[in-house]
Amino acid sequence: MDQNYDRAKSEMQKKFSEYFSISFFLLFFILDCNNAKPINIDTSSPVGLGAFALEEIIVTQGGLASSPCGGQCVIFASSEYGSKTPSGNLGGIVGADTFCQSAASLLPSGFGDPSEYKALIMSSGGIRDLTHDWVLHPNTTYLNPENNNTISTDSNAMFQFPIGNTFSSNTNVWSAIDATGTTWVASSDDCANWTSSSFPPSGRTGWTGIVRFVDLQGNSSCNNFNSLGLFCVRF
Incomplete structure (x- = not known):
């Protein structure tokens, strides 16, 4: 009887250990999913999680x-x-970001909070360019919710051209991005760092209807009351 009792007790402890290990793993997965850190699991001594036969699980945001x-x-x-x-006159880069956050509130649900959006725009003087307050992530795919088209960045956080058209419309958009070379640079035509509504100065623009949409290689007067949009990205 004592042997049966010990055997039953041992079985119960083993099952409890497995249950505890699995429960702890799931709890850790939920709590840590926003930290995007790797978790290495040693399968040479599979305790509790052996049935899953997992070597490594990468827990990432989302x-x-x-x-x-x-x-x-x-x-x-x-x-x-x-x-x-x-x-x-966008109110500078800060004003451009605020504009995009307001525009993002018009998106369908499921694309994040409007506060997560920034303007895909450059400004001279090191205010916003590839090395200052840049809004694109390297090696990342972006979705246009208007038509579900996608476009990806390279390792330098620039869009890879040529590609198919990302947008469905044909509209002029402020950008001040000079994309004629291998590396994007900020154009000096940026409506005085996006604070002027006069002419001169002028602002370099993009165009949604072309492949290299960030740079039309043309300018618009900063007092252009025909109204231009902005490219906005979730950051």
Whole structure:
């Protein structure tokens, strides 16, 4: 009887140990999913999790698929949702970001909080360019929710061209991005760092209807009251 009791007790302890290990793993997975840190599991001594036969699990933000944007990375042209600027005076880069956050509130649900959006725009003087306050992530795919087209960045956080058209519309958009070379640089045509509604100065623009949409290689006067949009991205 004592042997049966000991055997039953041992079996119960073993099952409890397995249950505890699995429960602890699931709890750790849930609590740690926002930290995007690797978890290595030693399968040479599989205790509790042996039945899963897992060698390594990478816990990343948003689940098992890595996303630096906290979810699906998004790009959209504000003009496609009827949101346009009155002139080149955007209130600087901060004002441009605020504009994009307001425009993002017009997106369908499921694309993050509007506060997560910034303007895909450059400004001279080291205010916003590839090395200062840049808004694109390297090696990342962005979705345009207007038509579900996607575009990816390279290791330098620039979009890879040529590609198919990302946008469905044909509208002029402020950018001040000079994309004529191998590396994007900020154009000096940026409406005085996006604070002027006069002419001169002028602002370099993009165009949603072309493949290299960030740079039309043309300028618009900063007092352009035809209203231009902005490219906005989820950061």
